[in-house]
Amino acid sequence: EAQVTQNPRYLITVTGKKLTVTCSQNMNHEYMSWYRQDPGLGLRQIYYSMNVEVTDKGDVPEGYKVSRKEKRNFPLILESPSPNQTSLYFCASRRLAGGGLLKETQYFGPGTRLLVL
Amino acid sequence: QKEVEQDPGPLSVPEGAIVSLNCTYSNSAFQYFMWYRQYSRKGPELLMYTYSSGNKEDGRFTAQVDKSSKYISLFIRDSQPSDSATYLCAMSEYNQGGKLIFGQGTELSVKP
Numbered sequence: 001e002a003q004v005t006q007n008p009r010y011l012i013t014v015t016g017k018k019l020t021v022t023c024s025q026n027m028n029h030e031y032m033s034w035y036r037q038d039p040g041l042g043l044r045q046i047y048y049s050m051n052v053e054v055t056d057k058g059d060v061p062e063g064y065k066v067s068r069k070e071k072r073n074f075p076l077i078l079e080s081p082s083p084n085q086t087s088l089y090f091c092a093s094r095r096l097a098g099g100g101l102l103k104e105t106q107y108f109g110p111g112t113r114l115l116v117l
Numbered sequence: 118q119k120e121v122e123q124d125p126g127p128l129s130v131p132e133g134a135i136v137s138l139n140c141t142y143s144n145s146a147f148q149y150f151m152w153y154r155q156y157s158r159k160g161p162e163l164l165m166y167t168y169s170s171g172n173k174e175d176g177r178f179t180a181q182v183d184k185s186s187k188y189i190s191l192f193i194r195d196s197q198p199s200d201s202a203t204y205l206c207a208m209s210e211y212n213q214g215g216k217l218i219f220g221q222g223t224e225l226s227v228k229p
Contacts, residue, residue, distance in 0.1 A: 033217065050214045
């Protein structure tokens, strides 16, 4: 079954305590990305990766780090979490469509709800 | 001004109604337009994906893009209670990855 998994699903932590949220996909997708979702703001892209060792900033990268050492994994690292990073986080992966109007295939993980005290 | 604007609703319609969901955007470089559906406590799922201007139909769903007006729409015909969800538009400059910018999402409720 095609899927994107995230761990943990729920996390309560304190300001300044480093944490990592893992993301893994089993579809051999090139493109992976992280989003945060906050009420009234929709989804905002944090970082994305076009392939192994290729990452770039999205709209709201401050306070986050990522790495892409393997195609299937794309962890999100918060080196020093702050309360304004309390949010619902989604990881997603997608096949990069070739030329023409190919149907996109994109999958989102189930989300990680983070509370930073 | 946000790059992508979407009326957050909530929008409530009776079963069987035609629903129109809309987004406006400011970046004329956007070429790829997507609509996602997100049920409560779930991740978004891709509904429709279109390139440039024009219409695309998939069952009860029609996506429409008007690049000259920087305006995209999603129409749902014969709406069902199972369509009750939040609908998010998203857009990108590039087909091969790159940044993806989302609207705020519109919460839709279809009443039986």
